[in-house]
Amino acid sequence: MSLLIPEKISLSSASSSPGRCPFPTAEYPEVEILDAKTREKLCFLDKVEPHATIAEIKNLFTKTHPQWYPARQSLRLDPKGKSLKDEDVLQKLPVGTTATLYFRDLGAQISWVTVFLTEYAGPLFIYLLFYFRVPFIYGHKYDFTSSRHTVVHLACICHSFHYVKRLLETLFVHRFSHGTMPLRNIFKNCTYYWGFAAWMAYYINHPLYTPPTYGAQQVKLALAIFVICQLGNFSIHMALRDLRPAGSKTRKIPYPTKNPFTWLFLLVSCPNYTYEVGSWIGFAIMTQCLPVALFSLVGFTQMTIWAKGKHRSYLKEFRDYPPLRMPIIPFLL
């Protein structure tokens, strides 16, 4: 840090209406922001509005340190404690007349929407490269040829539909609690999605692909599972969206609605994950492809971790949370 002298910013509302001050000066809290690791004084704000929120304080801090935009600031009361929320009001926090906040840089941030769009557009495009047997993937004699198996065409439709659905949901359905995530996540996530998509697509669209052992029966059953789970997953996303008004970050217990697909809420906290696993199991049975099964397994593991976390926070936040519900698999997990 090049600045040794902390910057001071005055926020007194008295300066906008000279002569009239609604509160005596002593009532205005002051805020000092220290680096959580070095305890260096980074910023001093005097005469802060008592009803100021953490979000407003973050904006002020950015003025003196423009490289730390609000999304990458973590402000806390204790250097090792939890981050304060943007909605928290300064006055309601356990601070004296001079509030000491500790700052931690969260690193470069990227918006959730950007990450989702990138990580989902990849598989959509990549799978098609393999489906159309673009040169340099399989032997040259197979360039731009088409598979003679119906299930391969069906699989392409299902896979593409799945990712188109995800892209549209990202743009029009989901309401995110957090605006951003650390930048390094986009590399990690894209490697996972794009890598697995390429791996699966390679085998399904391979000239030596072997169709399912039980033929059309197996494909029909698997397709039914896939379609039901896609509809289910979409229904849950819509139900969750309706729980939260646009622009808000409220959290409520989700309940079943008139839509039968949402009745799974009676048994699990995160039926969207349940349906998602179901879709991929359907796809694995349809294609009878081991990499797809492995992808489903890895996805299931990750979603179980997320579901358990979500379930735990529901239990912590709501005293009256329905006791029958399990995180992701009814009665089991």
Next chain:
Amino acid sequence: MGEWGIVPSSVVLTSFQVMSRVFLIWAVTHSVKEVQSEDSVLLFVVAWTITEIIRYSFYTFSLLNHLPYLIKWARYTLFIVLYPMGVSGELLTIYAALPFVRQAGLYSISLPNKYNFSFDYYAFLILIMISYIPIFPQLYFHMIHQRRKILSHTEEHKKFE
């Protein structure tokens, strides 16, 4: 022992080392009988053995709160030679196993098959060898860094005695 808090090693680094050792023993040396008479096997076995004798003596004495400086010194100095020795032995062994893996199609499956899956153990071993390039320097320099920290600490303590 890191995850039970008995010794201060990182669980991740140690698991990594254990996994790589198990892999070398079972998936390479045991599986490819032809490499068992190679000198490279002797090389890594000697390196690992000496390392482990010193390392466990270090842990034991530390837990008994009576650590002779010689053991601490040995643990944080001999790796400078033993580590590259072990890595060389490992890489040479894997390299020696390659032609036999290719010939026998060991642990490999090719298309077509009803699970629409393929795996080429030969290519996998080559990838493993390549992975030593980013991983080994990191581990090596981590130990060098630890050495500087821990051995200079002792020097300072000795000065004040």
